[in-house]
Amino acid sequence: MHIEMHKPILEKNDALAAELRKRFEENHVYVIDLLASPGSGKTSTILATIDALRDEFNIAVIEGDIASSVDAEKIKAQGIPAVQINTGGACHLESAMLKRAVDVLDLERLDLIIIENVGNLVCPTDFYLGENAKIMILSVPEGDDKPLKYPGVFQVSDAIILNKVDTMPVFDFDRDAFCAAVRDLNPKAPIFPIAATKGDGVEEWATWLAERVRQA
Ligand SMILES: Nc1nc2c(ncn2[C@@H]2O[C@H](COP(=O)(O)OP(=O)(O)OP(=O)(O)O)[C@@H](O)[C@H]2O)c(=O)[nH]1
Numbered sequence: 279m280h281i282e283m284h285k286p287i288l289e290k291n292d293a294l295a296a297e298l299r300k301r302f303e304e305n306h307v308y309v310i311d312l313l314a315s316p317g318s319g320k321t322s323t324i325l326a327t328i329d330a331l332r333d334e335f336n337i338a339v340i341e342g343d344i345a346s347s348v349d350a351e352k353i354k355a356q357g358i359p360a361v362q363i364n365t366g367g368a369c370h371l372e373s374a375m376l377k378r379a380v381d382v383l384d385l386e387r388l389d390l391i392i393i394e395n396v397g398n399l400v401c402p403t404d405f406y407l408g409e410n411a412k413i414m415i416l417s418v419p420e421g422d423d424k425p426l427k428y429p430g431v432f433q434v435s436d437a438i439i440l441n442k443v444d445t446m447p448v449f450d451f452d453r454d455a456f457c458a459a460v461r462d463l464n465p466k467a468p469i470f471p472i473a474a475t476k477g478d479g480v481e482e483w484a485t486w487l488a489e490r491v492r493q494a
C-alpha cells in the first residue's frame with residue numbers, strides 16, 4: 279500500500295502561509311524564520327539582534343519549541359513581545375501553528391517579527407511560514423562539515439550566520455572549507471561570522487537585516 283501524504287500536507291501549509299504573508303505585507307512587517315540545531319545560539323542571536331535594532335524598529339518574537347516557555351521568557355525579560363508555541367513533539371513549525379501566534383500580535387505597530395523555529399536542521403526547511411527570509415545559524419562546535427551533511431537547510435537560506443566564532447581556537451573548525459561548501463550549495467547567501475553572546479560581528483548582520491526591514 280502506498281499513501282501519498284507529503285504533498286497535500288505541504289499544499290495546505292503553503293496556502294495558509296500565503297494568507298499570513300498577505301497580512302504581513304499589508305502591515306509592512308518583515309518576517310524572518312531562524313533555522314538551526316538545538317543549542318546553536320538562536321535565542322542568543324535574537325537577543326543580540328534585538329539589542330542592535332530595538333531603537334529603530336518595533337520587534338516581536340515567536341518562539342517554537344517542543345516544550346517549555348524558557349526562550350519566550352528570556353525575550354519578554356527584555357521588554358519585547360514574545361509568543362511561545364509548543365509543538366508537543368513536532369520537529370518544526372507549520373503555518374497553522376504560526377497563525378495562532380500571529381493572531382495575538384499587534385501587527386499594525388510591528389516592523390519585524392523573528393521566528394525561532396524548533397531546533398532541527400532537517401524538518402523546518404520544507405515548511406514555508408509566510409516569512410520574507412529563512413536565516414540559518416550554524417555554530418562552530420557543530421563542525422565545518424555540516425553543509426555536506428545537511429545541504430537542504432543551506433540551500434533554502436537567504437543568509438547564513440556562523441555563530442560562536444569565539445570558540446574557533448577550541449574546535450578544529452576549518453572556516454575556508456565551511457565557506458567553500460556553503461558557496462557550492464548557495465552562491466548568493468551572505469555568511470555572517472558572529473559571537474552572539476560577545477557581540478562580535480553582530481553589527482554586520484544587523485545592518486543587512488535592517489536594510490531589508492526598512493524596504494518592507
Ligand atoms: N561561547 C559562546 N557561547 C554561545 C554563543 N552563543 C550562544 N552561546 C551559548 O550556547 C548555549 C545555547 O544558546 P541558545 O541561544 O540558548 O541556543 P538555542 O539555539 O536558542 O537553543 P535551543 O532553543 O534550546 O535550541 C548557551 O549556553 C549560550 O550562552 C557564542 O557566540 N559564543
Ligand SMILES: [Mg+2]
Nearest residue numbers: 320321349394
Ligand atoms: Mg532557543
